[in-house]
Amino acid sequence: MSERLVPLGKRVAEPRPQPAPGAPTVYVETYGCQMNVADSDLIGSVLADAGYARAERADQADVILINTCAVREKAEERVVARAAELGALKRKRPNTVLAIVGCMAEHLKEGLADRAPAVDVIAGPDSYRRMPELLAAARAQHAQPLVDVKLDKAETYEGLSGAVGGDGVSGFVTIQRGCDKFCTFCVVPFTRGRERGAAPREVLRQVRELAAVGYREVMLLGQTVNSYRWPDGDRDVTFAELLHAVATIDGIERIRFTSPYPVDFTDDVIEAIAREPKICKYIHLPVQSGSDVVLERMKRGYTVADYREIVRRLRAVVPHIALSTDILTGFSGETEDDHAQTLALMREVRFDSAFMFAYSERDLTFAAKKLPDDITPALKQRRLSEIVALQEIVSAEVFAAHVGRHERVLVHGPSKRDPQQLMGRTDGFKTVILPSGVGAVGEIVDVTIERATMATLFARA
Numbered sequence: 001m002s003e004r005l006v007p008l009g010k011r012v013a014e015p016r017p018q019p020a021p022g023a024p025t026v027y028v029e030t031y032g033c034q035m036n037v038a039d040s041d042l043i044g045s046v047l048a049d050a051g052y053a054r055a056e057r058a059d060q061a062d063v064i065l066i067n068t069c070a071v072r073e074k075a076e077e078r079v080v081a082r083a084a085e086l087g088a089l090k091r092k093r094p095n096t097v098l099a100i101v102g103c104m105a106e107h108l109k110e111g112l113a114d115r116a117p118a119v120d121v122i123a124g125p126d127s128y129r130r131m132p133e134l135l136a137a138a139r140a141q142h143a144q145p146l147v148d149v150k151l152d153k154a155e156t157y158e159g160l161s162g163a164v165g166g167d168g169v170s171g172f173v174t175i176q177r178g179c180d181k182f183c184t185f186c187v188v189p190f191t192r193g194r195e196r197g198a199a200p201r202e203v204l205r206q207v208r209e210l211a212a213v214g215y216r217e218v219m220l221l222g223q224t225v226n227s228y229r230w231p232d233g234d235r236d237v238t239f240a241e242l243l244h245a246v247a248t249i250d251g252i253e254r255i256r257f258t259s260p261y262p263v264d265f266t267d268d269v270i271e272a273i274a275r276e277p278k279i280c281k282y283i284h285l286p287v288q289s290g291s292d293v294v295l296e297r298m299k300r301g302y303t304v305a306d307y308r309e310i311v312r313r314l315r316a317v318v319p320h321i322a323l324s325t326d327i328l329t330g331f332s333g334e335t336e337d338d339h340a341q342t343l344a345l346m347r348e349v350r351f352d353s354a355f356m357f358a359y360s361e362r363d364l365t366f367a368a369k370k371l372p373d374d375i376t377p378a379l380k381q382r383r384l385s386e387i388v389a390l391q392e393i394v395s396a397e398v399f400a401a402h403v404g405r406h407e408r409v410l411v412h413g414p415s416k417r418d419p420q421q422l423m424g425r426t427d428g429f430k431t432v433i434l435p436s437g438v439g440a441v442g443e444i445v446d447v448t449i450e451r452a453t454m455a456t457l458f459a460r461a
């Protein structure tokens with residue numbers, strides 16, 4: 001087998017047939033969230049079944065596939081710049097097919113070709129089963145780009161093995177697609193369609209596949225993952241029931257999920273987190289703003305008091321639970337007082353970490369149509385800097401408090417900065433650098449934390 005002809009996907013339960021000599025090759029590049037990483041694995045498995053081999057570099061591939069994000073304008077600008085680079089590569093290798101798929105393809109549809117003239121295939125998140133046909137058609141002709149952006153509210157990719165990838169220790173399983181919340185700033189319901197859960201038997205099959213090839217951790221993915229439902233006769237299988245079922249699978253030691261929606265934290269989900277040792281005591285709980293007026297304008301469906309109450313209920317049953325959040329600053333009409341309330345909530349809750357962004361208007365959304373983007377870029381940047389600076393202080397204190405503590409760490413692999421050391425994660429999702437020799441990749445080891453930065457813990461055995 002030549003170096004270029006490796007099967008797609010990293011580890012799969014059933015060995016795939018080796019690609020035939022001369023098989024077409026595909027190079028996949030992924031932007032955006034974990035769901036896109038999982039989707040790229042899904043596309044990889046669809047193309048592997050169609051006889052494709054993976055190329056390690058874009059300039060070696062017959063097909064270059066970019067899986068994209070549309071949540072922020074900056075994410076789209078990066079893809080446009082990358083597509084221009086790949087356009088130059090295509091001029092040297094004119095038979096190469098460039099496919100741009102995912103949320104940005106769904107968002108811009110045919111219009112994507114105006115911003116990325118080199119594109120040959122534009123496909124949305126519900127079109128991945130048809131990738132082999134689309135790519136075959138594009139390879140046969142290089143005229144107009146082929147566009148397949150039909151959203152399908154029944155598509156959950158049942159029967160496909162998307163449960164590969166990750167790092168061989170922690171794998172992703174998508175349990176829900178789409179979103180029904182329609183927060184006024186967010187383009188996701190328009191790019192990923194309506195919310196739908198995957199069948200529990202499919203979720204469990206994929207988790208078992210991960211366990212069978214040595215994965216120790218599974219991350220269950222959904223846009224509002226804790227609103228998961230699956231109709232079963234005259235009732236619904238709930239997210240809490242699914243969590244308990246996943247916890248019965250031997251070999252899987254840790255269960256995580258992202259991203260939950262604050263008001264969908266029902267008592268049964270909180271109880272599952274508290275009672276089930278395999279469910280990690282770490283929750284990403286996106287708040288977006290600390291001002292009721294802004295939350296109402298965002299149509300988030302909760303007040304600051306509601307959010308505080310959810311945090312209180314989580315901490316009541318798991319006092320040491322780790323919390324992270326998302327904060328969007330500079331949304332339409334945000335005043336200095338609204339901003340001050342966000343800072344005050346951050347001081348009060350003391351999140352372990354946060355993803356913090358300045359608002360950028362996305363067309364199609366309610367906010368783009370009805371709410372003025374009236375905070376100047378300079379003001380957005382100033383408020384963002386203040387939010388980031390505060391979070392850095394809190395994160396540094398939270399991480400420093402771990403020094404001297406014993407932690408159970410799942411070893412994920414070599415440290416990126418120093419391959420002589422290992423990288424692992426605590427139950428609370430904190431990155432830990434470990435001396436090599438404390439344990440093998442995939443093992444859970446007991447260590448003592450020796451020092452900390454605001455984002456990393458350092459341990460000894």
Ligand code: SF4
Pocket residue numbers: 179180181182183186187188189223224261
């Ligand atoms: S819950 Fe709101 S922010 Fe999250 S994906 Fe759905 S619409 Fe977007």
